[in-house]
Amino acid sequence: MVSRLASRHFSRTAVASSDVRPTSLDVFTEEEQMLRESVRRFAEDVVAPKVREMDENEMMDPEIIKALFEQGLMGIETSADHGGSESSFTSAIIVIEELARVDPSVSVMCDVHNTLVNTVIRTHGTQEQKDKWLPLLAQTTLGSFCLSEPASGSDAFALQTRAKKDGDHWILNGTKMWITNSYEADIFLIFANVDPSKGYKGITCFLATKDMGIKIAKKEQKLGIRASSTCSLAFDDLRIPAENIIGGEGKGYKIAIEILNEGRIGIAAQMLGLAQGAFDKAVPYTFQRSQFGKPVGTFQGLAFQQAQAAVELEAARLLTYNAARRKEEGRDFVREAAIAKYAASQVAQRVSGAAIEWTGGIGFTRETGIEKYWRDSKIGAIYEGTSNIQLQTIAKFIQKQYS
Amino acid sequence: MRPSAVRLLNILVPVKRTVDYAVKIRVNPDQKGVDLNVKHSMNPFDEIAVEEAVRLRERLKDEVKSIKVVTIGPTKAAETLRTALAIGADSAIHIEVPESAPAPEPLGVAKALRAVIEREKEGVDLVIMGKQAIDDDAGQTGQMLAGLMDWAQATFASKLVVDPKKKEAEVTREIDGGLQELKCRLPLVVTTDLRLNEPRYASLPNIMKAKKKPIEKLTPAELGVDLKPILETIKVTEPPKRVGGGKVENVDQLIAKLKEAGITPVKS
Numbered sequence: 001m002v003s004r005l006a007s008r009h010f011s012r013t014a015v016a017s018s019d020v021r022p023t024s025l026d027v028f029t030e031e032e033q034m035l036r037e038s039v040r041r042f043a044e045d046v047v048a049p050k051v052r053e054m055d056e057n058e059m060m061d062p063e064i065i066k067a068l069f070e071q072g073l074m075g076i077e078t079s080a081d082h083g084g085s086e087s088s089f090t091s092a093i094i095v096i097e098e099l100a101r102v103d104p105s106v107s108v109m110c111d112v113h114n115t116l117v118n119t120v121i122r123t124h125g126t127q128e129q130k131d132k133w134l135p136l137l138a139q140t141t142l143g144s145f146c147l148s149e150p151a152s153g154s155d156a157f158a159l160q161t162r163a164k165k166d167g168d169h170w171i172l173n174g175t176k177m178w179i180t181n182s183y184e185a186d187i188f189l190i191f192a193n194v195d196p197s198k199g200y201k202g203i204t205c206f207l208a209t210k211d212m213g214i215k216i217a218k219k220e221q222k223l224g225i226r227a228s229s230t231c232s233l234a235f236d237d238l239r240i241p242a243e244n245i246i247g248g249e250g251k252g253y254k255i256a257i258e259i260l261n262e263g264r265i266g267i268a269a270q271m272l273g274l275a276q277g278a279f280d281k282a283v284p285y286t287f288q289r290s291q292f293g294k295p296v297g298t299f300q301g302l303a304f305q306q307a308q309a310a311v312e313l314e315a316a317r318l319l320t321y322n323a324a325r326r327k328e329e330g331r332d333f334v335r336e337a338a339i340a341k342y343a344a345s346q347v348a349q350r351v352s353g354a355a356i357e358w359t360g361g362i363g364f365t366r367e368t369g370i371e372k373y374w375r376d377s378k379i380g381a382i383y384e385g386t387s388n389i390q391l392q393t394i395a396k397f398i399q400k401q402y403s
Numbered sequence: 404m405r406p407s408a409v410r411l412l413n414i415l416v417p418v419k420r421t422v423d424y425a426v427k428i429r430v431n432p433d434q435k436g437v438d439l440n441v442k443h444s445m446n447p448f449d450e451i452a453v454e455e456a457v458r459l460r461e462r463l464k465d466e467v468k469s470i471k472v473v474t475i476g477p478t479k480a481a482e483t484l485r486t487a488l489a490i491g492a493d494s495a496i497h498i499e500v501p502e503s504a505p506a507p508e509p510l511g512v513a514k515a516l517r518a519v520i521e522r523e524k525e526g527v528d529l530v531i532m533g534k535q536a537i538d539d540d541a542g543q544t545g546q547m548l549a550g551l552m553d554w555a556q557a558t559f560a561s562k563l564v565v566d567p568k569k570k571e572a573e574v575t576r577e578i579d580g581g582l583q584e585l586k587c588r589l590p591l592v593v594t595t596d597l598r599l600n601e602p603r604y605a606s607l608p609n610i611m612k613a614k615k616k617p618i619e620k621l622t623p624a625e626l627g628v629d630l631k632p633i634l635e636t637i638k639v640t641e642p643p644k645r646v647g648g649g650k651v652e653n654v655d656q657l658i659a660k661l662k663e664a665g666i667t668p669v670k671s
Binding site for chain 1 (some may be wrong): 444482484486489602604605607608609610611613614
């Protein structure tokens with residue numbers, strides 16, 4: 001007896017209205033294409049020459065941060081009234097991908113700033129908060145998103161940073177760990193619990209500036225994305241004005257959950273760009289390097305490996321951009337975002353690893369920058385939701401649909 | 404054809420959509436042309452022209468009244484206009500020709516540009532254009548346009564300073580012997596050389612603003628211009644493959660090799 005259960009449930013596909021013909025998945029608007037070209041050239045001309053130095057020194061060049069602001073890439077979805085570029089979510093995804101092709105560290109800095117920090121304030125801030133903070137974030141000031149702690153990563157809402165009310169201020173105590181951008185940032189979104197007895201319902205989002213007393217406890221030395229600063233932060237009786245609570249007391253859990261779903265698509269784009277960058281760097285070399293009388297890329301074995309990598313890249317690309325379009329269209333995208341992030345991070349690992357092997361000894365040295373992609377790719381399976389967490393999210397959808 | 408009254412500049416920047424400079428060119432099997440099914444972008448010298456117009460406005464501010472870009476090409480050529488608008492031009496004209504039409508030649512382009520200039524109500528004071536297009540490397544259009552308009556021309560510019568009040572411009576030209584400095588009266592045709600400036604990247608806010616800038620569509624017929632080619636391409640071939648060189652140990656060997664190759668000393 002064939003089970004009929006599968007067929008009775010809701011479908012995640014949508015039906016287009018009769019006068020609109022759906023397009024294939026890799027169609028972009030003229031602005032999106034222009035943006036892609038412009039960011040690609042910018043990344044190749046301005047960022048590329050500094051990539052190796054930033055990686056070896058484990059330090060983001062302040063000129064790069066400044067250049068990103070000048071190009072309008074730090075307020076992609078922010079409205080023009082607030083000094084932003086008033087562009088779409090897919091545009092942000094395109095920017096993140098193109099930057100990652102050249103340097104995944106620069107890409108993640110731009111990604112966290114746009115898809116986490118800017119979006120939280122745009123979505124949950126009061127008009128006063130938006131008027132005050134969005135222009136700074138769009139034009140001059142780097143932001144950071146502080147959720148993880150030494151004892152809470154995947155189990156994010158077991159966080160222990162406490163906030164105690166003191167008149168019209170809150171006093172925060174605690175430690176955050178693994179915080180991207182924190183070395184260079186001046187604006188911090190900090191998740192702290194105002195009432196542990198309420199469990200996760202006490203978690204609240206606070207906006208703090210560095211000069212309120214945020215201390216960098218430690219800057220991590222990492223395997224990859226070394227130029228992206230990853231620090232532990234210490235809050236020692238940190239005083240934050242009550243007006244800096246974003247979204248209201250106890251709303252932090254909801255804010256974080258929603259924003260991380262979007263952020264997932266950003267990371268998928270970063271991993272996609274990384275994989276594409278590694279592929280684009282390695283493949284031409286295989287047609288120049290000759291052994292046994294012909295270019296190594298023309299040997300069938302290697303050509304088949306390149307073909308397999310191309311299959312994976314195409315899949316990751318379509319998954320990422322379809323998730324982005326779903327979000328833009330207001331459709332459910334949690335499952336698709338998890339799938340895209342999981343898939344893209346796996347593809348990034350495999351393709352960047354293959355790129356080293358195709359280029360042999362040269363790929364293994366640090367000079368060509370090919371090995372850097374492989375080191376950078378590992379984090380894709382870890383941050384903004386580990387691969388296991390993504391699989392759990394996807395599994396829940398399967399259970400909901402089939403059982 | 405009258406230049407605008409008083410001291411405000413109207414700048415026209417013709418641009419061309421060409422095969423991208425980084426593409427590896429392949430000659431077609433029929434040896435009549437090259438494979439055009441590749442990436443296209445704005446002619447690099449034209450990007451420099453658009454950038455120079457925008458920089459003039461940044462320097463002269465209100466004295467630059469308008470920056471208009473114009474292109475001749477099929478529907479796809481509009482992308483090039485949008486890029487120019489995103490860099491900072493105010494408006495654009497698209498002289499649309501069918502996809503199958505042969506590429507216009509410099510004299511045809513110059514005549515079309517003359518027609519565009521003559522129909523501009525506010526007049527045109529300064530035309531800034533690329534010195535040549537990287538697909539045909541003709542390097543003629545600017546000069547022909549100046550001739551047709553009976554205007555001054557300053558080609559291969561590496562520096563441009565404009566004084567709208569005096570209706571004069573000072574242009575530094577790169578020539579074989581070095582640099583030549585010219586003082587010219589407006590209206591003027593300037594063609595750009597590589598070292599004039601380094602074009603900016605279209606920033607995202609400007610790309611978004613470009614969407615709202617107007618593009619006027621015209622046909623060659625509306626301009627009273629016939630773009631039928633008067634030249635026929637007989638053959639296109641790749642340059643001969645480079646043959647390997649050789650190394651010599653000393654000057655005597657060098658002289659011997661040169662004599663072998665049939666090179667004789669010049670009698671002074």
